[in-house]
Amino acid sequence: MAGQDYGRIYRDRRYEMVEQLKRYGITNTRVLEAFLSVERHLFFDPENREHAYDDCAFPIGCGQTISQPYTVAYMTSMLVERCPSGTVLEIGTGSGYQAAILDFMGYSVYTVERIPELFRRSLGVFKALGLKIHQHLGDGTLGWKDEAPFNGIIVTAGAPDPPPTLLEQLADNGVMIIPIGGSTGQQMTVITRNGNTLQQEAFHSFAFVPLIGREGWMDG
Numbered sequence: 034m035a036g037q038d039y040g041r042i043y044r045d046r047r048y049e050m051v052e053q054l055k056r057y058g059i060t061n062t063r064v065l066e067a068f069l070s071v072e073r074h075l076f077f078d079p080e081n082r083e084h085a086y087d088d089c090a091f092p093i094g095c096g097q098t099i100s101q102p103y104t105v106a107y108m109t110s111m112l113v114e115r116c117p118s119g120t121v122l123e124i125g126t127g128s129g130y131q132a133a134i135l136d137f138m139g140y141s142v143y144t145v146e147r148i149p150e151l152f153r154r155s156l157g158v159f160k161a162l163g164l165k166i167h168q169h170l171g172d173g174t175l176g177w178k179d180e181a182p183f184n185g186i187i188v189t190a191g192a193p194d195p196p197p198t199l200l201e202q203l204a205d206n207g208v209m210i211i212p213i214g215g216s217t218g219q220q221m222t223v224i225t226r227n228g229n230t231l232q233q234e235a236f237h238s239f240a241f242v243p244l245i246g247r248e249g250w251m252d253g
């Protein structure tokens with residue numbers, strides 16, 4: 034509508050979103066600050082921007098979704114509490130929002146997407162925002178060998194098991210956050226590496242789109 038101050042409206046809605054996240058139990062100030070600052074609506078197509086701050090997942094095309102704000106905040110909190118800085122590999126760029134949150138928090142971000150259309154779309158968004166996020170088009174279950182190892186790995190699609198190649202690309206004292214389970218629900222799982230020892234701990238349940246690839250679910 035003409036005359037509306039959208040910058041202000043969206044800022045107010047981000048503030049409300051952060052208040053909601055606090056009520057849900059998100060307390061990390063770096064995470065809350067990132068959610069307040071990163072303009073989530075810019076990761077939505079213009080016709081869907083009014084839904085950008087709704088408290089739910091939302092379709093981004095190609096059968097994929099941008100995760101609910103709480104889910105992104107939960108995963109990001111799990112990461113930052115165990116791996117406060119360094120390089121992070123994200124599997125499943127999707128809209129690019131999670132990657133932008135990590136970039137805002139000061140991580141050096143590498144992100145992999147398997148669907149060319151989503152890869153190109155996020156490339157455009159990062160460019161428009163001037164974000165220096167490293168992007169790769171391909172099967173993220175195979176990680177990003179040339180840039181490994183990573184201090185953190187965050188998988189934003191549901192996996193049947195932790196992909197062995199990703200575990201190999203986890204640095205010493207590194208942490209992987211990955212939803213593991215079947216097609217209807219997965220448990221958020223934290224895997225930490227200490228030398229050759231891997232420790233795995235499962236947390237709350239979520240419902241993600243499937244991680245499709247050589248070391249994930251089969252396509253189709």
Ligand code: SAH
Pocket residue numbers: 097098099100124125126127128129130131132145146147148151171172173174189190242243244245246249
């Ligand atoms: N992090 C995203 C959430 C996207 S949903 C965001 O902030 O919007 C999960 C994404 O994982 C989808 O875009 C899907 O295409 C992608 N994906 C699924 N399997 C993958 C794989 N093996 N490699 C890379 N991306 C994958």
